Amino acid sequence: MVEVHLWSGLRSLTGGQQVVEVEAKTTGELLRALVRAHPQLQAPIDAGVSIAVDGRVIATGLTEPIPEGSEVYLMQRLRGG
Amino acid sequence: MALDDRKSDFTFVGTRPNRPDGLDKVTGRAKFGADAYAPGMLHGAILRSPHAHARIVKIDASKAEAHKDVKAVVTRADFADVPFKPGLEGEFYNVLENVMAGEKALYDGHAVAAVAATSALAARDALKLIEVEYEVLPHVTDVDKAMAPDAPVIREGAADYSVPEGMHPNVVRYHESGHGDLEAGFAEADLIIEDSFVTEATHQGYIEPHACLAILGNDGKGELWCTTQGHWIAQKTCAALLGIETSQLRVTASEIGGGFGGKTTVFIEPVALALSRKANRPVKLVMTRSEVFRATGPTSSASMDVKIGMKKDGTISAAQGIFRLQGGAFPGAPGDMTAMCAFAPYNLTNVKQIGYDVMANRPKQAAYRAPGAPMGAFAVESVIDELCNKLGLDPVEVRLKNAAHEGTKASYGPTYERIGLVETLEAAKAHPHYSAPLKPGQGRGISCGFWFNHGGETSVSLALSEDGSAQVMVGTPDIGGSRASMALMAAEVLGIPYENIRVTIADTATLGYNDVSHGSRVTYASGLATIKAARHAVEKLCERAAAKWGIPVDAVKWENGCAVPSGPNAGDFDPMPLADITADMGRTGGPISGHFEATPEGAGVSFGTHIVDAEVDPETGKTSVTRYTVIQDAGKAIHPTYVEGQYQGGAAQGIGWALNEEYIYGEDGRLQNSIFLDYRIPVASDLPMIDTVIVEVPNPGHPFGVRGVGETGIVPPLAAIANAVSNAAGVRMKRLPMSPPRILAALKDNG
């Protein structure tokens, strides 16, 4: 199981939950599992998210591994200049 | 891509050779966007709305079309129909609306029609023949007014899921994050300061206006030459807007005369292609400076409230920020980035940040170096400075006390990997600048800054020649000397001299997809890809050597540009130089190349600390920056001179933003300062030398430890300068730019 920390603005879509537990081995699986658990998360995921795994920010990749016990944060998609 | 193959002793990396394109650029030979020509070429010009908000009732182009010099007129009807969708998915629609207005003109300068004619003068003249009937609508250009209940609605239905009920339709995105218990945190504080701050929109101010040369036939095949930070995104977007297949449009990036984020999208390119398709001839389109100001992508303007609680010993017990960003008549203002970056330098137990993305009748904002971050840093670091002043604490010590480090839970959520903020603060403390005495009338300011950095899709191809030289094809336009850095990294891996490597920015037809040169990603991502491509070629070189020697390939290693036998069963052979292997490569298995395609995901965040001395003339309100020191973590500086250049350029732009630059709109919603005379960027006589200190805390996500350096340097200056000016003037400056009239007004208010 992976504990996914959401940004607090998403609580309104998860019935107040800010940490969601899902089963996932990669970043892509994680996003799919989040939507299965909370279908309303589809909108923010479509709008663009990044995922921080143990502090490393995965900007867009869906195939990055999520090792057992890692710290996982969902973040808004990063943009640059 | 991990620590295991990280290198730390370098031969080429870290040296400062001349850049490969230097000769072209000092002789006038380098070809920039406006320097291209094609046989039979027409010149384009764009008609722009004089109104900030108006319904386009009718466009009558018949007189222009009838003119003998005019070969094509286009309006919105000449573009593909891109459906309106909310969210990022709808970005093509937003770009289309921006490059050519649909039902409404949404800002002063919004394109409404375009012509192609036989000369630039004829095209300009022909614009006067186009008659547009407008129904002028109420407009709003200020962020706070755009959020007010009575504000005119710019576009219904643009808000996404995130916006709380009851907000004005101009609020299109909402971000909230943080952790801990704010109330408890503020209760622990010995002093709480809460204040509001405003920054005006600024422009990237690249000296080269947007320019392109487009050829598109009725067969759906096209060629586009343009000045851009990313020709693949230009290819993808133009193809979508014109309804052609992406791969049928070949885009070549010219030399680029500055971008800073402003050339990460398209403005005139789809228009030139549409004109070319209609006229069936090549069309060149070049913006005037005034068009650049009115109708490209300036920054957001911002209105912000920050509240911070501090204990007597300098510990920050709680922090909260609300950041409202106005990003023009389209979604996209980086209120979320402002929020996530604002408190990122600090190790905070209780923190909350809120960001708003608000639409107004202004041009669609674009990125400008670390988009969103400088404004937030200005507000937060100003409050921290005021807390230090009131509590009698040293501003560097307080920042050190609260500084984030490896293992800190970032204000935006995750736990930091190895980061270099503390190192920059220690360097600031030790720097002679920090202890130098100030003259009367001078003040000193400090600020930290944070930026995420970015990886992005990257393709690099490296080919060896028979004579042992190498050519590297990268897809990230070179804005500040990146070809030199790529050649250094390739030289490091191949072990051949820097001069024997030629780096080219490939066009979209000759290399796989590349993300834009943005997010400080070029040296990180294209660099990583160059290293991997070179290693790929080295593997093949080792295979050939092994075959020649008749030993297993794992008994060959690469050292100083030669294959050498290694290990117990390798045998005794003289080192075989690269050129000996490439000399007959055609007959030993074929050409030797290396490739790398991936989306590297280890950009590594970066931090900087700036020290500024400023002097304020109480008579005129004029500020001069008398001393400036930039200290920033580069991870590993590949070409240190160009790293310094990034630091100095970021600081200079920050000085302009802090002291002079601003978009000024009149009551009529028109931009009032659309030339460089009125939008004043720093000139040589405004600035001191800018000292730099390169801190190197290697990024675990890059083989040589590189962190992006292009953007972080513009995050601290606004706050550092505001702190210096506030300390010099004895009054807290809460509004940028701190132009002489504002300083005089603040001095007067202060008695």
Next chain:
Amino acid sequence: MKKFHVTTTVNGDAVEYLCDPRETLLDCLRDKLNLTGAKEGCGTGDCGACSVTVDGRLVCSCLMLGVEAEGKQIETVEGIADGDILHPLQKKMIEYAALQCGICTPGILVAAKSLLEKNPNPTEEETRYWLAGNLCRCTGYDKIIRAVMDTAAEMREAS
């Protein structure tokens, strides 16, 4: 509009062109003579990217009409090097990395050369004020000023 025939000298070469009386010298250099080294950054005399010298005087070629070039001696960035030998300023600009994007470089070189011809020993302040008409958005001017002053020192030594 009727076009005018102009005969002039650019970088020592006799040239002629036909131009509309509204066209600037910059337009004529770039579009008619294919000398695209001078750049248009603003068209209003504020950025200096179009700097050239006319009869030895530093001017913004975007502020001068093409017809006014009749009979004049014009020097552009393309004429700064002596064949394949770079001018010391050009060498120093590269060596100091005094350019990032390089769009301002032609104008800076023309302006700096004209400074050194008038004042072979400029102070930092004199150099900064002389170049105040040449905008550079990339470098913060630090390396440009150092390159120009070091060139001046080197040229003084050599002469």
